[in-house]
Amino acid sequence: MRPSPLLSRPGAIAxxxxxxxxxxxxxxxxxxxxxxxxTEG
Structure with missing residues (x-):
């Protein structure tokens, strides 16, 4: 399976x-x- 292009987005965690x-x-x-x-609601 190829890695998702979303993995290159800022904040993406593999x-x-x-x-x-x-x-x-x-x-x-x-x-x-x-x-x-x-937590703050």
Missing amino acids: TAPGDPDEAVPAHLGDPGREQAAL
């Missing part, structure tokens, strides 16, 4: 090597900021 979904981003964006926003 999954662990050897993971069946290795070619797909695990997360896009800013997880820290998003978590803080969820």
Whole structure:
């Protein structure tokens, strides 16, 4: 499987090597900021 072009986007986080979904981003964006926003309501 080819790596997703989304992996080249800022903030994209790859999954662990050897993971069946290795070619797909695990997360896009800013997880820290998003978590803080969820905590603040």
